[in-house]
Amino acid sequence: MVFHTRGISKTYRMGEVEVHALRGVDLDLFEGEFVVLLGPSGSGKSTLLNILGGLDVPTTGAVRYKDQNLSAADEALLTRYRREHVGFVFQFYNLIPSLTAQENVALVTEISSKPLPPEDALKLVDLGDRLDHFPAQLSGGEQQRVAIARAIAKRPDVLLCDEPTGALDLKTGVIVLEALARVNRELGTTTVVITHNVDIARMADRVIHLSDGQITAIEVNNDKKSAAELAW
């Protein structure tokens, strides 16, 4: 088992409003799984992902990553956890605008112990010929694939993706999803993808439905589709 959460809740303040983002979530995730977190916006998907990724800690409840207790971890431990085990892909890519594709990947490989060469990571997402392009010179889909390359280059144990296709059109979205599936398949990385797009769920091993900060259903997908077969 990779992740094990029990009764996690998260409350935070947005300006003058108190938001209950999660209300008692119990969840187990397994090695090599491709999991999709599905739910409308505001359902708590991102919060859950952030907690799994060590970007945030729950207000109450327990989170374990293998044998590490993340809910009680301090800042330094979380930093090390992220550095050693987690790869992130964000909806808006979060590339460093002043660095080229290759350098954006190097940003992560330089602080990892057993990384892929940045070039190989970029080849894995079919961007071997765009190494020296700056983010501003790449299309949205290309930028997102750089972000994926950046996330997988360190050979993370888990790959967490927050609406990776949210800002992309169908065609580019499919290319990005293919890249994710390929990484999951070839490197065996546990992959969690957040989306509110039901179609994407069809390529997952398991689909976890969230609504209003709670898990409403978990379905196992026995008929896994490839990204190319999806349509939305």
Add this chain to the structure above:
Amino acid sequence: MTALDRKLWRDLWHLRGPIIAITLVIASGVSCFVMFMSTLDSLLLSRELYYRDHQFAEVYAPLKRAPESVRQRIDRIQGVDKVDTRVVAPLRIDIEGFDEPVNGLITSIPDSDQPLLNQLYLRRGRLIEPGRNDEVIIAEPFAEAHRLGPGDSLHVIIKGKRKKLRIVGIGGSPEHIHQLRPGGMFPDFERWGVLWMGRTALAHAYDMENAFNHVVATLLRDADEQNVIDQLDDMLKRYGGAGAFTREDQVSHRFLAQELAQLENLSGVFPIIFLGVAAFLLNVVVTRLVGAQREQIATLKAFGYTNWSVAWHYLQMIMLIVVAGAFIGVVAGAWLGNVLSGIYVNLFRLPFLHFELDPMRIVQSTLITTVAGMLGTLAAVHAALRLKPAEAMRPEVPAIYRRTLLEEMGLKRLLSVPSRMILRNISHKPVKSLMSILGIALACAILMTGRFQEDTISFMMDVHYALSQRDDIGVTFNEATSRTALAELRSIQGVEYGEASRAVLARLHHEHRSHRVHLQGFEQNAVIKRLVNADLRPVSLPSDGIVLNEYLATKILGVQVGNLLTVEVLEGSQRVREVPVVALIRQDLGVGAYMDLRALNRLMQEGDVISGAYLYVDDRYAKEVYEQLIDRPQVAATAIRIQEIRNFHRTMDETLLFWTSVATLFAVVIAVGVVYNSARITLAERSRELASMRVLGYTRGEISYILLGELALLTLVAVPLGLWFGRGLCAYIAQTLENELYRVPLVLEPDTYAFSALIILLAAAVSGLWVRRQLDRLDLIEVLKTKE
């Protein structure tokens, strides 16, 4: 190079506009610091070297005449190290082609050698050759003023006897660095000459064979100064001793010390202000620069970069800026320091400049800016790091904006939506807005200091010469004489009116304090020479008692009206009397003690005598009047007022011009640095908001209004504040500059306010336009596509 290092260099390049602006601000601060400190250090060192290498004497004793044998007795006074006797004589100098009166002082040197003390610095030529009684060495500034050199000759009149002398050397002495005629306010190298001649020849001309009328000495390390002075006074009393004094009362040293002390005070004030402003700006800008990279910091953190490595990344950026700024500042400062030292060396007439840039000064200035930059960076980075990465990456929580006071007051209807945005933006981040206002205001204040000195000096000159010292020509006689001398002067064609004056060298004592001064007497109903009170109204001279100027009374002697002052006359009768202080007057230039002429003569017990005159002269006859004065043997010195004023302006103008240009340059750099950076960063922070407005159909001009309107509003608030700061700063400088030579009144002409405000507005306008151009070039629609 790691990817993070690459990011560092690219960010530096990308932000080059603001970074150049900050670098220049730091460079200004550092260069100002280095300029002042190196100038001060260099001048102090140069003076010290001059004093040491030329055996500057520590004790001075003028007297009437004593046989050379007295010298051995002086030698035996406990605490005295080296003793030198000499002949010092006033003289008149005739220079061909120069028809105004020229006076001077001639000092003897050994017939074939350097004197033991106060040795000459020879710029050109040589010392006197033994056996030559017609050779003379003249002071460098005098030589320059009349284009004289070795080989030229001049005529002098010593004790009524005319003598032709050949110049063999051009030089100076540590006792005549600052050359002032007795009672003169400013050096006048054309009309006052300092000369040196062989002892035998001068003694012959001045009837001082085998005698001397001046003693100089140095003291042993542990000598009791006061004891030496008292013993000298006792010993020389029967030889007409006029009171021995130490270096502190030696005219040249005293003036130079005051000037240097003043420079030292300025060196304390300005660099601290400049460096302070630079540090402050650096802090503000860095805070906002780092704040703008909030999301990038969060992303780095998400990948597992530690807090320290993120902080280090930004600290490196700041250190590069600081080091670049400090480097430019040190180079520019050393260059400016060299120029400024040169100006001062010229002004103070030091024979050489030993330019010194103490590495400690470089370290100090770099350290101050580095620490300021680090603190700003760490605070900003800390603020970004404190956020959980997840939070930092989330779009910033819509900030809580409120309606501003103006809107609450019901002005809402009058304000367009963009105008309301401007007001809310400013009031939403009051600290940030206040910082920008403060920065601009400080620049405005610095601008005022440059012009202030000009204003106040003109004012001082006006007050002194138009209200108080109103004569065209001031005449000093060789010795006290009867009133017929005045009648004779008044009979010269062209002299419209004349008034008698008397000056007596005296030492004023009150409790443990004392001061050597020329006690001046003039007529009660005088119209040429007048005294003015604090409100610049004429005060009539009381028929008895002594009138002091405020500075002499309060700061030097510590007396008030009604106190008794002990007056120790240092010439003639040498009487000691108690005289009440009857009034205090305002006098911005010099220090003065005044008495009614009759009362002064009663004090001296010398009958109705005078020692000088103040004259009104018809311009058309000026030349003839000069000729007449030159021919009169009893006239020792002539002060032509218009020349005094010109001399003063000539010496001050160069310093002032330099200072005003430097202050203006620095202030403009600071103003542009603040406004441009505020605009640039505001643009970065607001680009999304402004882009949204463009999508809604606002034009480029309309969104520029929001950005530039905010800056304009901040600038408009900053300018009056800056003028107020400036006034305070000038008042502080005026206070700092106060010394025996002058008290600087706080005078600020409307022009100065207008100039400072205008320069700031211009700097703001140029910075605004610059940013406006960038705004026009930004593809704002693109900004919208990528996020939210």
